[in-house]
Amino acid sequence: xxxxxxAKLEKNETSNYELQRFLEFSLGEEDYAIPLLSVxxxxxxxxxxxxxKAPAHFLGIMNLRGQVISVVDLRTKxxxxxxxxxxxxxxxxxxxxxxxxxxxxxxxxKVLAFQVDEINEVPEIESQVNAxxxxxxxxxxxxxxxxxxxxxxxxxxxxxxxxxxx
Numbered sequence: 704x705x706x707x708x709x710a711k712l713e714k715n716e717t718s719n720y721e722l723q724r725f726l727e728f729s730l731g732e733e734d735y736a737i738p739l740l741s742v743x744x745x746x747x748x749x750x751x752x753x754x755x756k757a758p759a760h761f762l763g764i765m766n767l768r769g770q771v772i773s774v775v776d777l778r779t780k781x782x783x784x785x786x787x788x789x790x791x792x793x794x795x796x797x798x799x800x801x802x803x804x805x806x807x808x809x810x811x812x813k814v815l816a817f818q819v820d821e822i823n824e825v826p827e828i829e830s831q832v833n834a835x836x837x838x839x840x841x842x843x844x845x846x847x848x849x850x851x852x853x854x855x856x857x858x859x860x861x862x863x864x865x866x867x868x869x
Contacts, residue, residue: 720818725841727812727848728795731783734848735808736815736841741853743796743803745811749774765805772796774805780856781836785809799854806853815848817841822850 725736726745751763751774760780764771774794778785785792791810796803822839838850 720820722816723819725815725817725848725850726795727815728793728808729786729810729812730778730781730808731786733783734812734846735851736848737795737797737851737853739814741797741799743798746794746796746805748792748794748807749805762807767796767803767805770803772803772805774807775857776807777853777856778807778809781833797853799857804853804857815841 724739726739726742727734727736729735746767749765749767751765753763754761757763760776762774762776764773766772776785777783786809789809792807793811794805794807795811796805821841823842825834825837825840836852836856838852841848841850
């Protein structure tokens with residue numbers, strides 16, 4: 704599955720030498736990244752209005768400058784224990800196939816820029832994330848950043864719920 708994700712990522716590129724930009728963030732003790740082109744903005748964690756009978760990872764909806772946006776805690780969805788006493792918690796507003804969604808993360812780290820051929824297939828690593836959500840792995844000096852496919856993290860049932868809530 705990860706090989707297919709990597710092949711798809713490479714296929715979408717005109718050149719393997721073109722720099723790709725990703726927003727790196729932390730969930731628990733691990734680093735993840737999503738394509739910077741899908742990020743609209745980063746905000747502090749807002750007050751949300753809970754929706755009855757919503758899945759546990761669905762925090763509710765928020766008003767962002769007149770637009771109703773669903774907010775999902777990615778840590779809860781991926782069963783990752785959040786950091787305690789964390790003042791860097793943030794919400795990344797992402798555009799997934801024309802649908803805006805807020806995802807809560809432990810912290811925003813930095814923007815990564817690297818070439819597609821620097822993306823490695825998913826090795827046999829201990830990750831808390833299901834391999835089907837992983838597009839590839841970017842190896843930094845002595846650590847790994849998992850390139851996450853947020854659209855796949857939310858299954859079809861979640862997408863339907865988010866669309867109805869917004």
